[in-house]
Amino acid sequence: xxxxxxxxxxxxxxxxxxxxxxxxxxxxxxxxxxxxxxxxxxxxxxxxxxxxxxxxxxxxxxxxxxxxxxxxxxxxxxxxxxxxxxxxxxxxxxxxxxxxxxxxxxxxxxxxxxxxxxxxxxxxxxxxxxxxxxxxxxxxxxxxxxxxxxxxxxxxxxxxxxxxxxxxxxxxxxxxxxxxxxxxxxxxx
Numbered sequence: 001x002x003x004x005x006x007x008x009x010x011x012x013x014x015x016x017x018x019x020x021x022x023x024x025x026x027x028x029x030x031x032x033x034x035x036x037x038x039x040x041x042x043x044x045x046x047x048x049x050x051x052x053x054x055x056x057x058x059x060x061x062x063x064x065x066x067x068x069x070x071x072x073x074x075x076x077x078x079x080x081x082x083x084x085x086x087x088x089x090x091x092x093x094x095x096x097x098x099x100x101x102x103x104x105x106x107x108x109x110x111x112x113x114x115x116x117x118x119x120x121x122x123x124x125x126x127x128x129x130x131x132x133x134x135x136x137x138x139x140x141x142x143x144x145x146x147x148x149x150x151x152x153x154x155x156x157x158x159x160x161x162x163x164x165x166x167x168x169x170x171x172x173x174x175x176x177x178x179x180x181x182x183x184x185x186x187x188x189x
Contacts, residue, residue, distance in 0.1 A: 002078070012162065012165050015169055023049065026045055033182045034115075046113040048175035056164075062160075067131060070137075072138065088159055135161065145157055
């Protein structure tokens, strides 16, 4: 993937704002709705956000550290790396999202959660917006970040943003589906 850097950042900001708006809507719902699970193995809306919070706890400080240490100014065009582009495309939500295996450490299934989970996610999204703004001053191509599943492996900063934000989008879609299912079940009655 090759795209103007500012276009990529603008797209990622818009996606993050949408994630933020959807999460804010969850705050108005009852605890029964946002904790509803259609099966024992499915995730509630809050479990989806808790999963994202786990990754935010890793990626937000990692991205922040790399932006602060960056030595290269912004490139006019961002060219995705082979691995980064693969991971990003894999995370994009779509009509027929394939379920993905979740590492046990980041699997929130069965967690006791409340609206503090939503608040943490909202704070993380606000931090993401600040990081995206700060990223306008550095090279998304030459600045590299570690990844959570293999810290020795590095992705281009632009790819890291794409992976994290697309992953957020994917699970926001999942959370909204869980809410919709809850609202059409006996819980909503």
